[in-house]
Amino acid sequence: MSDVSHSSLPSVVRCVVACVALALGIAPAALVATAQDTPLISGGVGFFTSTNGGNTTYLPVLSPLLAAPIGSHLLVESRANLFEVYFPKGNGQIGYTSKPFLNLTFLQGDYLVSPHLTIVAGDFLTPFGTYNERLSPIWIGNFEDGPLIIPLGTMGTESSVGGMLRGSAVSTAKYSVDYAAYFSAASTNLQFNSERSSGGRASIYFPASGLEVGGSYGRLLQGTHQNYSGFHVWWEPIDSPFRLRSEYAHGEHSQGYWIEGDYRLSQFGGAESPLGRLEPIFRMQQTFRNSPDPSDSLPSVDTKRADFGLDYHLPHEIRINTSYARQFSATGNRNVWETGIVYRFLFPTWKGK
Amino acid sequence: MRALKLFGSLITLAMFLLLATQTRSLAAASGKTNSSQQDKTTRPEPPSQGERAFRQNCSRCHNAPEGFSPQISGTIVRHMRVRANLSREDERAILKFLNP
Numbered sequence: 494m495s496d497v498s499h500s501s502l503p504s505v506v507r508c509v510v511a512c513v514a515l516a517l518g519i520a521p522a523a524l525v526a527t528a529q530d531t532p533l534i535s536g537g538v539g540f541f542t543s544t545n546g547g548n549t550t551y552l553p554v555l556s557p558l559l560a561a562p563i564g565s566h567l568l569v570e571s572r573a574n575l576f577e578v579y580f581p582k583g584n585g586q587i588g589y590t591s592k593p594f595l596n597l598t599f600l601q602g603d604y605l606v607s608p609h610l611t612i613v614a615g616d617f618l619t620p621f622g623t624y625n626e627r628l629s630p631i632w633i634g635n636f637e638d639g640p641l642i643i644p645l646g647t648m649g650t651e652s653s654v655g656g657m658l659r660g661s662a663v664s665t666a667k668y669s670v671d672y673a674a675y676f677s678a679a680s681t682n683l684q685f686n687s688e689r690s691s692g693g694r695a696s697i698y699f700p701a702s703g704l705e706v707g708g709s710y711g712r713l714l715q716g717t718h719q720n721y722s723g724f725h726v727w728w729e730p731i732d733s734p735f736r737l738r739s740e741y742a743h744g745e746h747s748q749g750y751w752i753e754g755d756y757r758l759s760q761f762g763g764a765e766s767p768l769g770r771l772e773p774i775f776r777m778q779q780t781f782r783n784s785p786d787p788s789d790s791l792p793s794v795d796t797k798r799a800d801f802g803l804d805y806h807l808p809h810e811i812r813i814n815t816s817y818a819r820q821f822s823a824t825g826n827r828n829v830w831e832t833g834i835v836y837r838f839l840f841p842t843w844k845g846k
Numbered sequence: 847m848r849a850l851k852l853f854g855s856l857i858t859l860a861m862f863l864l865l866a867t868q869t870r871s872l873a874a875a876s877g878k879t880n881s882s883q884q885d886k887t888t889r890p891e892p893p894s895q896g897e898r899a900f901r902q903n904c905s906r907c908h909n910a911p912e913g914f915s916p917q918i919s920g921t922i923v924r925h926m927r928v929r930a931n932l933s934r935e936d937e938r939a940i941l942k943f944l945n946p
Contacts, residue, residue, distance in 0.1 A: 530920040727906070
């Protein structure tokens with residue numbers, strides 16, 4: 494849930510109206526597309542609980558994604574998070590209180606220029622590292638919360654408002670290279686919040702070994718200019734249910750890494766067997782504070798955290814997540830217990846012929 | 847530098863351990879095959895180009911959807927082309943795989 498930024502309800506209404514208008518606007522254009530190109534609605538709906546240092550919060554979430562092709566070269570896509578947080582009242586009061594939120598995660602237009610180039614414009618996820626773009630949806634991420642280093646390189650907002658060039662630079666049977674480069678303007682709009690920045694990511698993937706290595710760079714271009722750099726290593730051996738994902742990120746005032754491994758027990762009777770639906774997961778992460786900077790959203794002191802989890806993949810796209818984490822830092826050690834259930838949906842916006 | 851060294855050491859260790867277990871299981875599997883003279887006809891079909899492209903580009907991040915309307919296969923592939931930076935060949939192969 495790290496990709497969620499908070500906003501108030503009046504802007505939520507404006508946002509919903511804008512999205513509906515957008516959907517109505519693109520619908521007639523999308524109708525002329527081919528039979529396979531019907532706009533789709535995908536996403537996830539989930540209910541999560543988290544007990545962090547003794548305080549339990551409840552979080553029902555709806556995260557819809559709209560993708561609508563227009564003609565043969567354009568795609569408009571958007572994802573939102575609607576949720577309500579239920580948390581203890583605190584200050585000695587008994588009971589819970591709640592607060593609703595809506596956050597537009599991205600709203601972008603993609604123009605497919607050539608097999609090697611796509612131009613993206615609008616509000617898009619900042620291409621730094623891998624977690625933000627690939628693993629942040631609630632129906633994809635193994636753990637309920639994201640790694641601690643996510644704000645590094647994603648400029649704290651995790652999305653950018655501007656333009657991006659991306660695509661596959663080279664693709665052969667032995668390796669493929671892809672890239673993304675962006676420029677973002679500063680925006681203080683609640684739903685399109687971003688920092689003036691630029692950067693990008695490049696990675697190389699070796700399909701025979703299932704190894705991907707990449708590097709990211711970002712530069713904050715407002716206030717005190719700062720550089721961010723990072724690299725990632727993913728290893729997902731072919732014909733193995735094991736996956737290893739990791740990232741390292743470095744900023745002016747802090748740095749850190751995370752390593753996550755998961756192993757679906759599909760070798761015990763297949764992925765659909767009762768045991769084969771189990772997926773033990775583990776994540777180790779550390780952050781290091783070089784100098785004080787309250788704006789980078791990382792812990793104020795060196796922090797170490799180990800997460801142990803067990804996911805269970807039920808039929809009909811339902812997944813149960815459970816995890817326990819122990820966090821160590823100079824400000825105090827604590828336990829974090831998390832459980833959740835997520836349903837993933839995917840269907841066309843209208844029934845075709 | 848401390849963080850970088852730690853990160854590098856952990857990655858190397860994890861990859862080494864996995865490589866060791868993979869090598870062992872591969873050796874065991876090849877031994878079994880030689881001794882039993884396994885019938886070639888019982889071996890599973892190799893994955894198609896589309897399935898391979900799907901595994902390499904889509905399944906690396908998420909499980910395959912259990913099923914969806916063929917109406918949206920083109921939209922899914924276009925979304926994945928942007929998200930996963932698909933090459934033209936992979937895009938075509940995945941579309942054919944999703945909508946044979």
